[in-house]
Amino acid sequence: xxxxxxxxMAAIALVRDGDAGMLAILGxxxxxxxAALGIAAVVGLPLGALLAVARFPGRRAxxxxxxxxxxxxxxxxxxxxxxLLSRSGPLGSWGLLFTPGAMVIAQAxxxxxxxxxLSRGVLEALWEEYAEALRSFGAGPWRAVPTLLWDGRFALxxxxxxxxxxxxxxxxxxxxxxxxxxxxxxxxxxxxxxETSKGDLPLALxxxxxxxxxxxxxxxxxxxxxxxxxxxxx
Amino acid sequence: MVKRDLLLGLVLAGLALPAAAxxxxxxxxxxxxxxxxxxxxxxxxxxxxxxxxxxRVVALGTxxxxxxxxxxxxxxxxxxxxxxxxxxxxxxxxxxxxGVMYNDFVLIGPxxxxxxxxxxxxxxxxxxxxxxxxxPFVSRGDRSGTHAAELRLWQExxxxxxxxxxxxxxxxxxxxxxALNTAAAQEAYLLSxxxxxxxxxxxxxxxxxxxxxxxxxxxYGVLAVSPQRHPGAKTREAQAFINWITGAAGQAAIAGYRxxxxxxxxxxxGEPG
Numbered sequence: 001x002x003x004x005x006x007x008x009m010a011a012i013a014l015v016r017d018g019d020a021g022m023l024a025i026l027g028x029x030x031x032x033x034x035a036a037l038g039i040a041a042v043v044g045l046p047l048g049a050l051l052a053v054a055r056f057p058g059r060r061a062x063x064x065x066x067x068x069x070x071x072x073x074x075x076x077x078x079x080x081x082x083x084l085l086s087r088s089g090p091l092g093s094w095g096l097l098f099t100p101g102a103m104v105i106a107q108a109x110x111x112x113x114x115x116x117x118l119s120r121g122v123l124e125a126l127w128e129e130y131a132e133a134l135r136s137f138g139a140g141p142w143r144a145v146p147t148l149l150w151d152g153r154f155a156l157x158x159x160x161x162x163x164x165x166x167x168x169x170x171x172x173x174x175x176x177x178x179x180x181x182x183x184x185x186x187x188x189x190x191x192x193x194x195e196t197s198k199g200d201l202p203l204a205l206x207x208x209x210x211x212x213x214x215x216x217x218x219x220x221x222x223x224x225x226x227x228x229x230x231x232x233x234x
Numbered sequence: 235m236v237k238r239d240l241l242l243g244l245v246l247a248g249l250a251l252p253a254a255a256x257x258x259x260x261x262x263x264x265x266x267x268x269x270x271x272x273x274x275x276x277x278x279x280x281x282x283x284x285x286x287x288x289x290r291v292v293a294l295g296t297x298x299x300x301x302x303x304x305x306x307x308x309x310x311x312x313x314x315x316x317x318x319x320x321x322x323x324x325x326x327x328x329x330x331x332x333g334v335m336y337n338d339f340v341l342i343g344p345x346x347x348x349x350x351x352x353x354x355x356x357x358x359x360x361x362x363x364x365x366x367x368x369x370p371f372v373s374r375g376d377r378s379g380t381h382a383a384e385l386r387l388w389q390e391x392x393x394x395x396x397x398x399x400x401x402x403x404x405x406x407x408x409x410x411x412x413a414l415n416t417a418a419a420q421e422a423y424l425l426s427x428x429x430x431x432x433x434x435x436x437x438x439x440x441x442x443x444x445x446x447x448x449x450x451x452x453x454y455g456v457l458a459v460s461p462q463r464h465p466g467a468k469t470r471e472a473q474a475f476i477n478w479i480t481g482a483a484g485q486a487a488i489a490g491y492r493x494x495x496x497x498x499x500x501x502x503x504g505e506p507g
Contacts, residue, residue, distance in 0.1 A: 086305045086306070086307050087305060087306035087307055087464055087466050088305040088306055088307075088464075089305075092306070092466070093466070095466070097307050098261055098290060098292060098307065179261075179290070179292035180292070180293070181290045181291060181292060182275070182291065184290055185290075194270075196411070196412075196415070197266070197270070197408075197409050197410075197411025197412050197415070198270050198411050198433060198434060198435060199411060199414060199415060199418075199434040199435040199436030199437070200435045200436070201435075201436055
């Protein structure tokens with residue numbers, strides 16, 4: 001109980017003092033996770049929409065594979081990216097291992113299946129409602145994808161937030177491909193792992209509390225934007 | 235459209251991240267003991283200030299750090315397992331090995347000391363008592379330098395702890411910090427480097443029980459990754475770092491690092507060893 005109490009006090013002190021080291025780590029965490037979410041959205045959302053509307057042989061297999069990949073262990077994704085980006089690996093000449101760029105790639109790999117699989121589910125339901133109308137305009141599956149994505153944008157926000165949650169919370173992939181280098185690739189989650197291993201459990205928990213408050217803030221902001229947009233759309 | 239531009243911007247921001255960092259740098263694969271004890275936080279800014287070369291530290295166990303060097307993902311390794319370092323150099327991955335500094339290992343255990351090892355001062359006797367009592371012992375089990383030293387000490391004690399595996403001999407397969415956390419929670423014995431122990435905060439009932447035995451010496455060595463093996467290795471910067479840390483300025487910086495007035499690492503680059 002004493003540890004929990006001192007964790008809360010430490011968390012408050014970290015925020016109150018605007019601890020510069022922590023703010024830099026927090027900034028990197030957000031930049032990496034948002035960049036990964038951006039890449040995953042560009043790839044995953046159209047893929048999900050296409051799977052919702054298109055019918056082709058092997059579609060069910062793709063859907064099952066995507067659903068399974070939502071559970072890809074971060075440490076496995078990290079290991080794959082590590083071996084690809086290692087100087088001894090096929091993409092070694094890029095010099096990306098142990099950089100924030102490598103962390104963005106690893107998290108994008110983790111988040112893309114989540115966005116694709118969840119958006120497929122959301123948009124398939126929407127497609128069942130709209131299919132008739134869209135077809136009567138002569139829109140084929142390919143033409144329907146942008147329309148579906150636009151009409152489903154409010155529901156897709158929740159999908160994006162699920163992806164953001166996965167990215168900002170994971171530690172297994174970023175610690176492998178980023179190396180937890182102080183001032184360069186240390187994120188909130190790797191800092192929490194580090195402080196835990198140094199036995200400073202209150203500081204580790206305090207960092208965790210700060211991270212949770214920030215994630216809560218991002219979610220609240222997204223929800224607020226959605227409400228404003230919904231009202232405008234009337 | 236706005237959304238798409240936003241996404242594009244995010245992607246570009248993500249890709250631009252690496253470019254923002256310091257231009258001249260080396261990647262140093264090293265041990266958790268040097269990083270978590272705070273030594274690097276004290277000495278590396280001095281090196282960067284004097285040389286203009288940034289140092290990115292990836293802290294792992296010695297075995298893993300050497301593997302990172304073997305794959306060419308670091309330019310320098312600074313570790314503490316002489317046999318493994320010499321193997322690394324003999325295989326042509328880097329070197330020559332240079333000694334840098336030493337500190338010592340300490341045998342830690344619960345204050346209640348069920349195996350009665352406090353005050354023996356002989357680490358082999360202490361380990362034999364722990365094994366005889368089947369008292370809980372936490373091993374790193376991760377091919378780290380500390381793990382290698384522990385296995386060497388068991389051998390010197392003439393005891394094979396593997397027979398107690400899964401019972402009193404508990405291999406956690408993790409870094410020094412997690413091993414200390416586990417030992418604190420289970421009131422177990424373990425071998426730790428003194429630096430990590432001094433910086434460790436969650437000690438609970440753990441105390442130093444055996445120290446000062448000559449066999450507990452913990453020597454650190456440094457090697458540059460071979461540019462013949464890995465043309466991407468930054469040999470000139472790596473050599474500048476090795477010259478610095480084994481030279482007068484680096485050795486003085488190491489000697490100057492203290493926690494609560496206690497010196498953690500003792501420079502000895504000048505000596506054979």
